Amino acid sequence: MNSLRIITLEDLPVEMLMEILSYFTADQIYFTFSQLNNYFNLIIKSLPKLNLVIHEHLDPSILSFFNSFNKIIFKFSGLHIFCCRCQSHPINAGNRLYEIYPTTDTGWYPEFDEKRFPYYPSKIENIIHPDNYSRLESLVLPTASSKLIQLIFHGEVPRLKACHLGRCEPIILPRSMTIQLQNLRQLTIRKQQGHVLEKILLVCPCLEYLDFSCRSCVPAFHFINHCFPSMKYLRLGRLKNFFFHNEQFIFLLSLFPNLLQFHLIVDQCSYDVETIKIQEIANYLHRQCPLLKILVLCIHMEEHLRRAFYIALIVLIVFIFEVYYQYGECAVTAKYSKKNMKLTHRIMDMLDDLSIVYWPDCQSLLNVLRNETYNIWDQDVDLSIEWPFKSNHIHSKLNNLRLFIETFQNNDFNVEYYPDRKLFSLSSVNEKSARQPHVDIWLWKRYDEHETKPVLQLFDSSLKYQSRLISDIYPLKSVTWLGRNVKIPRQSHKIAYKEYGTSYMKPIFIRNNCFHNLIDGRWFYNA
Secondary structure (H helix, E strand, O other): OOOOOOOOHHHOOHHHHHHHHOOOOHHHHHHHHOOOOHHHHHHHHOOOOOEEEEOOOOOHHHHHHOOOOOEEEEOHHHHOOOOOOOOOOOOOOOOOHHHOOOOOHHHHOOOOOOOOOOOOHHHHHHHOOHHHOOOOOEEEEEEEOHHHHHHHHOOOOOOOOEEEEEEEOOOOOOOOOOOOOOOOOEEEEEEEOOOHHHHHHHHOOOOOEEEEEEOOOOOOOOOOOOOOOOOOEEEEEEEEEEOOOOOHHHHHHHOOOOOOEEEEEEEEOOOOOOOOOHHHHHHHHHHHOOOOOEEEEEEEOHHHHHHHHHHHHHHHHHHHHHHHHHOOOOOOOHHHHHHHHHHHHHHHHHHHHOOOOEEEOHHHHHHHHOOOOOOOOOOEEEEEEEOOOOOOOOOHHHHOHHHHHHHHHHOOEEEEEEOOOOEEEEEEOOOOOOOOOEEEEEEEEEEOOOOOOOEEEOOOOOOOOOEEEHHHHOOOEEEEEOOEEEEEOOOHHHHHHHHHOOOOOOOOOOHHHHHHHHHOOHHHOOO
16 A cells, blocks of 8 residues: 655645644745745635734735734734833733733833834734624734724624733723623723723623723722623722722622732822721632732822822921021022122113113112112112103113113123013123023103103002102212112102002011022022
8 A cells, every 4th residue: 555655845734734834923924835836825825823923024915915814913022122021922821911912001102113113003903804803813902093992892803812902092882782792801901991991891791811901090880790700810900099998899809709810000099098908908808819829919109108298398398498588588699699799880880881870779779778788688689760761862772672682782791671571681691590690670661741740650560669750760869889879769768668668778588589589599509
């Protein structure tokens, strides 16, 4: 009797060839066997089980050659994701699930480069044709659109057994949904709302593995009144405001009496702190889940720690503020004051050279009246001028705001103009911030046409006496301040009284000054 001699692959029975090819993925089969001959092409196109594993690059010719796939798996290990440990191989059972895809949310959502990964996850769905719905058994993708989610949960993929999806758009399932996915055994779905958990359990009653992640509370269940004995592996991620001792935890355990592995990640309630009694939790687990072998319990208390940190920080700031107020008199540094004085003299020299009449105002006017130079808590010097200038002024061209600003800049000053306040803030060129030593120049406008009492006006919320009689200003009086001759308003005491009240002659450092000097760093200025 002559025995059949097998010399080439074609000599093998078709059944044996199909069994051999079942150990290869679609891309391996395509690049290895598709160019051999028509006989092999007929065989590989008729394979009953075909797995598509998507690497960094997916040749479009693979999709055009094969009609459909049983498993579509996105290979995470090829993305060089250092934050997760995962391998990519077909999902055959529930024992090695953690070696297939990332267990952390960040591992599901890498930054994709279209040059390196031409098949962005959102495009992968395009290869799932309607003709493939009835054949697809496994699906592992890092993202999924609402369209794909709705197809899955409305029973359009009836043979689907393992479905592992990363970032998903919110699932919308009607309350009275009658469809049940009886074949679905493994499900991973991330970034959902807490109320979706109950709907998933109702739609997928035969799950053996569930990995559900959300960033909200899981409300009390209203429609589930039975347990799920098939559930063996359960991972619930980042449930908000979770309680262990108000029946919520016990009820959750009662739904899954045959659990072998339970991973629970929760945020402790931020508004009602619960004392967690580990011994009671252990007793709950022993009674409700006697088969449990592995428990991973992660309780996040960031909200409480963050709140405690903020409270401690506020207390510390208040303490520093009070010490600064009571003992430091809200002082700026000596170097800050020295720079401000030097800057003030430079600005006065420039105004004198331009024949622009100016006078100390606000806090600086009080310094003159009290025979002071500069209070240790003062952050700036205030000068006032009448602007626009009269038409016969030697520099009336400076009524053009742009030219006026350029004049300051040409004299090596940095200028910040606040049009709503009618205020120039001048500082050194290398110090371009109001937090640095600076001089404020207020621009008062004259109103004397058809007025019985001509006035200078400047409407700013920081000033109380906003409309001043010209007779209170002019003629200016000469006094000595900062070692030089300066002019002050004719009725300076009247102006100070209207601006600061009866106690204007008494130096007072106020908390508002302390706050500004502390926040702006003037109390440790050392530039």
